[in-house]
Structure formats: structure tokens, C-alpha cells
Amino acid sequence: MSSSFAVATSAISTGDRLVEVNDLTVRFVSKDTTIHAVNGVSFTLAAGEVLGILGESGSGKTVTLRALMRLLPEGRTQIGGTVRVAGHDVLGLSPGALSRVRGSTIAMIFQEPMTALDPVYTVGYQIAETVVRHENVSWAEARRRTLDLFEKVQIPSAQRRLDAYPHELSGGLRQRAMIALALSCRPSVLLADEPTTALDATVQIQILLLLRSLQKELGMGVVFVTHDVGVAGEIADKLAIMYAGRFIETGPVTPIMRAPRHPYTEGLLASTVHGAMRGQRLKAIQGSPPNLEILPAACSFAPRCPRVADICLAGVPPEVPTGPDRMARCVRITQN
Amino acid sequence: MSQATPLGAGPGRGEPLLAVSGLRKYFPVKGLSFGGPSLVVKAVDEVNFAVWPGETLGIVGESGCGKSTTARLVMRLIEPDSGQVRFEGRELAGGSNASLRAVRSRMQMVFQDSYSSLNPRLPIEDTIAFGPRVHGTPRAEARERARRLLAAVGLDSARFGRRYPHELSGGQRQRINIARALALNPRLVFLDEAVSALDKSVQAQVLNLLVDLKAEFNLTYVFISHDLNVVQYISDRVLVMYLGKVVETGPVDVIYNAPRHPYTQALLSSRPSMDPERRITVPPLTGDPPNPINPPSGCRFRTRCSFAEEVCARVEPPLLALPCGGHDVACHMMVPNSGHSRAGQAS
Numbered sequence: 001m002s003s004s005f006a007v008a009t010s011a012i013s014t015g016d017r018l019v020e021v022n023d024l025t026v027r028f029v030s031k032d033t034t035i036h037a038v039n040g041v042s043f044t045l046a047a048g049e050v051l052g053i054l055g056e057s058g059s060g061k062t063v064t065l066r067a068l069m070r071l072l073p074e075g076r077t078q079i080g081g082t083v084r085v086a087g088h089d090v091l092g093l094s095p096g097a098l099s100r101v102r103g104s105t106i107a108m109i110f111q112e113p114m115t116a117l118d119p120v121y122t123v124g125y126q127i128a129e130t131v132v133r134h135e136n137v138s139w140a141e142a143r144r145r146t147l148d149l150f151e152k153v154q155i156p157s158a159q160r161r162l163d164a165y166p167h168e169l170s171g172g173l174r175q176r177a178m179i180a181l182a183l184s185c186r187p188s189v190l191l192a193d194e195p196t197t198a199l200d201a202t203v204q205i206q207i208l209l210l211l212r213s214l215q216k217e218l219g220m221g222v223v224f225v226t227h228d229v230g231v232a233g234e235i236a237d238k239l240a241i242m243y244a245g246r247f248i249e250t251g252p253v254t255p256i257m258r259a260p261r262h263p264y265t266e267g268l269l270a271s272t273v274h275g276a277m278r279g280q281r282l283k284a285i286q287g288s289p290p291n292l293e294i295l296p297a298a299c300s301f302a303p304r305c306p307r308v309a310d311i312c313l314a315g316v317p318p319e320v321p322t323g324p325d326r327m328a329r330c331v332r333i334t335q336n
Numbered sequence: 337m338s339q340a341t342p343l344g345a346g347p348g349r350g351e352p353l354l355a356v357s358g359l360r361k362y363f364p365v366k367g368l369s370f371g372g373p374s375l376v377v378k379a380v381d382e383v384n385f386a387v388w389p390g391e392t393l394g395i396v397g398e399s400g401c402g403k404s405t406t407a408r409l410v411m412r413l414i415e416p417d418s419g420q421v422r423f424e425g426r427e428l429a430g431g432s433n434a435s436l437r438a439v440r441s442r443m444q445m446v447f448q449d450s451y452s453s454l455n456p457r458l459p460i461e462d463t464i465a466f467g468p469r470v471h472g473t474p475r476a477e478a479r480e481r482a483r484r485l486l487a488a489v490g491l492d493s494a495r496f497g498r499r500y501p502h503e504l505s506g507g508q509r510q511r512i513n514i515a516r517a518l519a520l521n522p523r524l525v526f527l528d529e530a531v532s533a534l535d536k537s538v539q540a541q542v543l544n545l546l547v548d549l550k551a552e553f554n555l556t557y558v559f560i561s562h563d564l565n566v567v568q569y570i571s572d573r574v575l576v577m578y579l580g581k582v583v584e585t586g587p588v589d590v591i592y593n594a595p596r597h598p599y600t601q602a603l604l605s606s607r608p609s610m611d612p613e614r615r616i617t618v619p620p621l622t623g624d625p626p627n628p629i630n631p632p633s634g635c636r637f638r639t640r641c642s643f644a645e646e647v648c649a650r651v652e653p654p655l656l657a658l659p660c661g662g663h664d665v666a667c668h669m670m671v672p673n674s675g676h677s678r679a680g681q682a683s
Contacts, residue, residue: 273540
């Protein structure tokens with residue numbers, strides 16, 4: 001372990017590589033088929049930084065996120081590449097070491113708090129249990145920490161809510177309780193898998209603002225997966241647009257949202273409905289995403305791309321720089 | 337200010353296609369009230385609205401506001417407790433099964449879950465032809481109509497006709513559901529979160545299709561969605577619901593540019609800014625929508641409203657037409673002499 005990672009875990013420094021993913025590949029193998037879910041993803045994340053991974057269903061965004069915590073079914077998953085989180089080689093950890101890292105170094109929040117929380121224990125008990133298990137403190141101390149956490153995630157009447165079962169809480173409060181659970185052992189990296197997708201509009205914005213303020217206050221690195229470009233725009237510092245298991249465009253959030261360069265990103269933004277489009281025909285992307293049973297040997301978007309040319313089918317497009325800290329995997333960008 | 341009459345709210349457009357008044361459905365809650373007072377969910381409570389031929393009425397609101405239940409009550413998939421529904425000038429209440437069947441062929445629905453709303457054991461062509469067959473269309477003619485409709489929703493019938501629902505993508509399945517809804521030549525189609533489960537790129541394709549079909553088949557839509565942007569894109573008029581009540585209704589531009597009900601205002605400003613340089617900094621509302629079991633007294637929004645006063649807890653605000661016409665709001669601040677300190681200031 002290099003010493004620079006030790007600095008990153010204290011979550012004070014910025015610019016250090018808290019998360020470093022190199023050429024990550026994930027395949028789901030069964031008797032009949034192999035699904036190439038993630039096909040060579042590389043990125044880094046510094047403490048205090050929020051990376052938004054934007055993609056449609058089946059693009060591999062959730063699988064990428066789960067690979068960072070090795071939350072994939074071991075028996076039928078082949079993971080390649082390297083994943084380093086706060087100095088730990090996640091893919092090489094022993095089961096015991098992995099469960100110590102999960103929760104204390106890297107934690108995750110999910111789309112459906114109702115299925116992520118245990119229905120037969122009170123939320124307060126579940127969180128205190130996690131604290132006792134990871135930090136070896138007394139139950140009384142753990143319960144006090146839990147109350148602090150409930151106040152931190154702005155649960156009203158926190159003391160009373162500790163004794164509530166998940167089904168007794170509203171959707172927004174359940175999501176707050178899950179955030180409290182994820183933060184209970186002070187992780188330096190938080191993974192968020194569409195945590196606001198199941199929430200109503202007025203609750204979604206509350207949870208996004210809460211996550212943003214907690215992330216700033218605690219200096220966490222966050223990887224936030226979403227299909228909604230509006231949500232990504234509210235929370236991310238940098239964006240990665242994912243298609244067919246690859247990052248096809250990455251860069252700082254504002255330039256990408258204002259001037260996307262990859263034809264898929266352009267299409268995705270153009271087909272996201274907003275008020276100004278009333279009465280106009282939507283510029284929909286034709287067709288549907290590729291079947292990932294075959295590893296795409298060329299640009300995966302070529303069959304749907306309005307700018308497709310012969311060169312697009314020659315091989316997997318390399319990363320083409322498109323501005324400061326920006327790249328897009330499209331050979332047509334350099335041609336124009 | 338005058339009492340809003342849904343029948344009179346359409347400026348010079350004649351008889352509405354659908355007129356709903358006093359629609360109500362309370363669901364009893366089982367198992368929660370041992371010996372105590374019986375509990376009910378006031379899912380839809382005295383809802384009035386009308387839909388004119390050729391328009392698209394958008395219904396928006398958060399989960400539990402009653403927007404889907406409203407559609408199901410009008411379709412009589414659920415039996416209403418009370419209320420009148422007039423469709424094509426005829427009263428529907430308490431009709432026989434035969435007349436209900438006749439009406440349902442003129443009024444169809446597309447559901448959110450494209451998979452569970454199709455019969456998994458029927459090839460899609462047969463699914464589309466099923467309705468016409470039940471209504472007495474000869475087999476060959478029904479099949480021919482199914483093939484024409486498949487083409488109309490952009491699917492090649494030779495290639496797709498004999499496939500089963502599990503062999504199609506979500507977007508393709510939703511096209512089948514739309515084709516099935518059109519198979520009986522309806523005048524009115526309820527689209528209940530019909531594009532909500534689709535990916536953005538596919539959603540745009542289906543929205544374009546809905547716009548085309550509306551013109552081609554001379555349809556009228558009731559478009560129910562929690563997605564404010566999609567509703568703005570597709571609707572001519574918008575109805576905003578909160579906890580079983582209509583809080584505001586009006587032309588889409590008026591609702592989106594000059595909403596008058598505090599809930600509509602908060603709902604619209606909860607939308608992501610789409611500009612990372614101008615992010616939302618303060619949440620427009622705190623908390624979740626209250627439980628529709630035992631909703632708040634008076635105005636149901638008062639527990640989350642920053643303008644709530646004593647009168648809001650005591651008196652339920654009526655849905656009143658603003659002088660400009662076609663724009664109805666249920667808020668004491670819009671009613672002169674309502675007892676609210678801001679009453680009538682805004683108008």
C-alpha cells in the first residue's frame with residue numbers, strides 16, 4: 001500500500017486517488033450465455049468529489065458500482081482489471097477483510113430502501129448493530145451514535161423514529177434512515193445506486209440536497225449512478241456517460257451538459273423532455289441498445305448513430321480528448 | 337370568482353367528451369382498527385373535471401394523490417362510491433354490463449407495466465385482435481386490424497406478429513399495449529404512466545408515436561404521470577392533484593408559467609434545474625406527502641404549506657375559477673374574504 005492512500009483515507013486531502021479503477025471488466029457467465037456487462041472501465045475519484053455515472057437500463061452502471069464493493073454473485077461473475085479503494089485492492093481481499101472494508105471504508109445506498117432494510121428489526125437497532133459490529137463499542141454508545149446520525153440526516157422526532165420499523169416510515173424517511181445506516185461507520189467512499197428514483201419529486205430534491213451537504217461536510221468521495229440527467233446535474237462534479245458497458249464520454253458536469261460531444265450523449269440529452277420542447281418533435285434515438293451476449297468489437301453505438309461511417313466499425317473507438325479533463329470515445333469527433 | 341363548473345370551463349368548445357363530477361372513492365383499511373374507529377383511505381374525494389374532444393388532459397401529482405384511481409374509476413375498473421360520469425353525452429353511472437362493455441370500447445387504457453398488462457401466453461397479434469373478437473369482429477378481420485395497428489405503432493407485423501411479450505423490449509411492448517388500446521377504435525385513451533418505465537431514448541420514440549397516433553386516429557388523451565416535464569410536453573390542459581383532491585387546473589402554459597396554488601408552485605420548482613451552475617439550494621417543500629388515511633382537516637396541503645393559517649385547518653377551500661377563465665384553484669388565498677390574511681391579494 002502506498003502512503004498516498006493513507007492520506008486519502010483521512011478524507012481531508014483532495015486530489016489524491018481515493019478510488020482507482022483500471023480496465024474493469026465484468027462478465028456474467030451461465031451455462032448457455034455470457035453477458036459482457038462491463039467492458040473496460042477506468043476512472044479515478046478523489047476525496048470530496050462526486051462522480052455521476054449516467055446511463056440507461058442495461059448499460060452496466062449498476063454493475064460497475066457493485067463491482068467497487070464486490071457485491072456481485074461470486075459463482076457466476078468474472079471480474080477483471082483492478083479496483084483500489086482507499087488503498088485496498090478490493091478484488092483481491094479475503095472474505096474477512098472484505099467485510100471489514102464494506103461499511104467502514106466504502107458504503108452503499110440503494111434505490112429501494114424497503115428492500116435494503118431488514119423488515120423485522122427497528123431501523124435504530126439495525127444501525128446500532130452495524131456500529132457495534134464494526135467499531136467494537138457498547139450498545140449504549142452505538143445507540144447514541146445512531147441518534148446523532150438520525151439528526152444528521154434530518155429525521156424529525158429522531159428519538160422516537162429509532163424504534164420504528166421500516167414499514168412505519170414514509171419513503172423519504174426510509175431513504176434518510178438508509179443514508180444514516182450507510183454513514184454509520186464513517187466511510188470515505190459512498191456509492192449511491194439511483195437513491196432518489198423511487199421518490200416523489202418534492203422528496204427527491206430534499207434527498208439530493210441532503211446528500212450534497214453530507215458529502216461536503218464529511219468530505220466523502222461519492223459515485224452516484226442515475227438514469228436521469230437532471231438528477232446528475234444537481235449532484236455530480238464530473239460525469240461519465242455509460243453505454244454497452246463502456247464509458248463513452250467523461251468530463252466535468254457543466255461542459256458535458258451544455259455541449260455534449262459523443263452522438264449518444266447528444267441523443268440522450270435531446271430526448272430528455274423539458275418545457276422548451278413543447279409542440280416540437282422529439283429527437284429520439286432510433287433503435288435500442290445492443291445485445292451484450294457478444295462483446296462489441298466496434299463502436300457499440302454505431303447501429304443507432306446518425307453520424308456513423310465505415311471507420312466506426314473498424315474497432316473499439318479510443319478515448320479522444322475533447323477539452324480540459326474531457327474525452328469521448330468517438331472517432332468521428334477528430335474527423336469533423 | 338364563481339363556483340367552478342367543469343362543464344362551463346371550456347371556453348367555447350361545446351360539449352365535453354367526458355365530464356366527471358363529484359367522483360369519490362374511499363377504501364376501507366382492514367386490520368388496522370381493532371375496536372377503534374374504522375379507517376378509510378380517501379383516495380379520490382369529490383373530483384370534478386372535463387375533457388374536450390381532441391385535447392390532451394394531463395393529470396399530475398405525487399404517489400397516493402389519486403391520479404391512477406381517478407382513471408380506474410372513470411373506466412369502472414373500480415366501482416366509485418359516488419359521482420357522475422358523462423361520456424359522449426350519456427350518463428354512465430350504474431349501467432348494466434352490456435352498456436359498460438359498449439362504453440369501454442370507446443374508452444381505453446394503457447398501463448405503466450408493459451409486461452404485466454399483456455397476456456404472456458398469447459402472440460402479440462392475437463392480443464391485439466382479442467378485443468375486437470370479443471366485440472364480435474370476424475376472426476380474419478380482427479387479425480387484419482391487428483396487423484394494420486402493428487404497422488401504425490411502428491412494428492413490422494410479419495416479423496413481430498407471432499412473437500410473445502417476453503421476446504420484446506420494454507419499448508416494443510408498450511407499443512403493443514398502445515396498439516391493443518386502439519383496436520376498438522376508441523375516442524378517449526387513458527395513458528396511466530404509459531412512458532414512465534421506459535428509458536429516455538425509448539420514451540422519446542413512444543411520445544412521438546403518441547402524438548402521431550392522436551392525429552391519425554382522432555384521439556383524445558388523458559395523460560397521467562408523475563413526470564412534470566413529460567406532462568408539460570404532451571398536455572393541452574393540466575390537472576394537479578394532492579391527496580385525493582384537485583388543487584389546480586388550467587391550460588398547460590398557465591399552470592407551468594404562473595401556477596397559483598402553493599403546492600403546484602412547490603412541485604414545479606422541485607424539478608432539477610438542468611443547469612449545474614444554477615442548482616437548487618433550498619428544497620421547495622419539507623417532509624413527505626401525508627398518509628391518505630385520515631388526511632389533514634380543511635386544506636389537505638396545509639401541513640406542508642408555508643402560507644397555512646388557522647382558516648386552512650378549519651375550512652376546506654373550494655375549487656374556484658379565477659376571473660381569467662379556464663383556470664381553477666383550491667386555495668383560501670385566492671378567495672376574497674376567506675379569512676386568510678393574504679386572501680384576494682393575488683388576484
